[in-house]
Amino acid sequence: MELEVTIQRYLPEQSSEPFNQSYTVPYDTSTSVLDALTYIKEELDPTLSYRWSCRMAICGSCGIMLNGKPMLGCNVFLRDYVQTGMLIEPMAHFPVERDLIIDMESFLTHLEAVKPYLISKDSKESVQSFDPHNQTPRQLDKYQQFSSCINCGLCYSACPQFGLNPEFIGPAALTLAHRYNLDNRDAGQAERMPMINSEEGAWSCTFVGYCSEVCPKSVDPAAAVNQSKVTSATDLIFSLLGGRS
Amino acid sequence: MSYRPTLTRTWWLKNTAFKVYMLRELTVLPLLFFLLCLVKGLYSLSQGAEAWYLWLAVMQNPLVMLINTLALLASLFHAWTFFQLFPRVMPLEFGGKKVSAPALVAGQWAGVLAVFALVAWLFWG
Numbered sequence: 099m100e101l102e103v104t105i106q107r108y109l110p111e112q113s114s115e116p117f118n119q120s121y122t123v124p125y126d127t128s129t130s131v132l133d134a135l136t137y138i139k140e141e142l143d144p145t146l147s148y149r150w151s152c153r154m155a156i157c158g159s160c161g162i163m164l165n166g167k168p169m170l171g172c173n174v175f176l177r178d179y180v181q182t183g184m185l186i187e188p189m190a191h192f193p194v195e196r197d198l199i200i201d202m203e204s205f206l207t208h209l210e211a212v213k214p215y216l217i218s219k220d221s222k223e224s225v226q227s228f229d230p231h232n233q234t235p236r237q238l239d240k241y242q243q244f245s246s247c248i249n250c251g252l253c254y255s256a257c258p259q260f261g262l263n264p265e266f267i268g269p270a271a272l273t274l275a276h277r278y279n280l281d282n283r284d285a286g287q288a289e290r291m292p293m294i295n296s297e298e299g300a301w302s303c304t305f306v307g308y309c310s311e312v313c314p315k316s317v318d319p320a321a322a323v324n325q326s327k328v329t330s331a332t333d334l335i336f337s338l339l340g341g342r343s
Numbered sequence: 344m345s346y347r348p349t350l351t352r353t354w355w356l357k358n359t360a361f362k363v364y365m366l367r368e369l370t371v372l373p374l375l376f377f378l379l380c381l382v383k384g385l386y387s388l389s390q391g392a393e394a395w396y397l398w399l400a401v402m403q404n405p406l407v408m409l410i411n412t413l414a415l416l417a418s419l420f421h422a423w424t425f426f427q428l429f430p431r432v433m434p435l436e437f438g439g440k441k442v443s444a445p446a447l448v449a450g451q452w453a454g455v456l457a458v459f460a461l462v463a464w465l466f467w468g
Contacts, residue, residue: 110344166357193345201345258361261350304368305428308360321431328433 100124101176103134105146106187108194116194118185119143125176131186132160132171135198148198155314158250162198163187168255168312191254191261205251208267212275212293217286231283244277244322246315253309253319259302266302267293269309269319276322279329291333300326367424370417377414380407426451 103123108116121142123134132150139146151157153172160171165185176184192200216231253269254260260268267275275294279287294300303323310320355361380402387398401407429451430444 108346110346114344114346116346190348191350193347195345258350258354261354304364306361306364307428308358308364311360318431324428324432325434 099126101134101180101184103131103138103176104183104185105135105138105197106185107146107197108188109145110196123176127175127177129176130172131162131164131169131174131176131184134176135171135186146198147196156248158248158314161189161250161252161255163190163255168252170250170252170314173314189251189255191257191264192251202251204264205249205254205268205270208271209249209274212267212271212290213286214271214274214278216278216281216284217289219285233282237282240282241277241280244273244280244317247273247277247317247319248315250314252312252314256306256308256312258306258308259304263298263302265298267298267300269303269323272300272303272326273317273319273322276326276329279326287329291330294326295330295333300324300330303327367421370421373410373414373417374421376410380411422451422455 100122102120104118104120106116107119121138123129123137125134130153132153135146135148135150139148148160148162148171150160150171152159155170155173158170162169162171163186164171164174165179165182166187168189171186186198188194188198189200192202192204195201247270249270251270257266257269260266272294275290278284279290300323303320305320305324307320310318313319355365384398384402387394402411426448430442430447435442435447
């Protein structure tokens, strides 16, 4: 069986505008889009550029837009696109470096800004102690869902608010901030709140909800971001009453 | 040199999820009309009987009734979307146990029914 796969190419040394190129790819029931890209690169066109690593939806490297929807290339199969055909484009809302390779710098900057790590009560920097930090199942349950993020960035490609304003901290970073705020071992909420409360923080989200629909790990970033609004509002009331900042 | 794609004004026509989102946000327009009618009604009430009866007559205009019916449907649609999102934004616990999402949604609809019953009792009871 063969399927025509169209890919949006961008070769900056040739043209300042992207263009579409089609390839005919053989497939069977187990051929993923990532397999198809590998076939094209190895057998048809070595100039094609794309990112990949684990091939099993763990590393989050192979994000693409497939017929306009953000997806992991390794997590979707050609057999499901026989009727509709296939247009593969680079992840939306990010600058494109070459073919399917995007510049994730803005995403990584936002991720770093929310301090996505445990901050201890003592050091204010990170958890220094190597002692075990015991947690009950109920304490773990509070944040566990939000800790499954693989930083693939699909939620940023699904988010029109990030598309309109790249300064928006965005779904994954706000979800991680919320994940650590919910963790009873963490004492860094006061350090994260100014970022969450800011104009580029949780309040820029208008709950389109598409980020949760495309998340390959069912993290539900839309829920986390909007729970952060509740935390943010509570934080404002506390600060007005002269309590914690 | 990287290529920077820009979001066009028609970005929301790209997929169903965005269209449903825009429909949800658009519900504000007929609701705004209803609120303006309500404010004008209160103002007319303060201006005496003549103004009040004039306002009542305007409210019975078929076009006004159509837009206000649309406002009712829009608010019910918005409520439906809001009630579904609520359990994800405000997960509640009762007696140490999580309240299930269907129970939270049902509770909110029960609240809507209670308000409808109260309004019905006030005006037709």
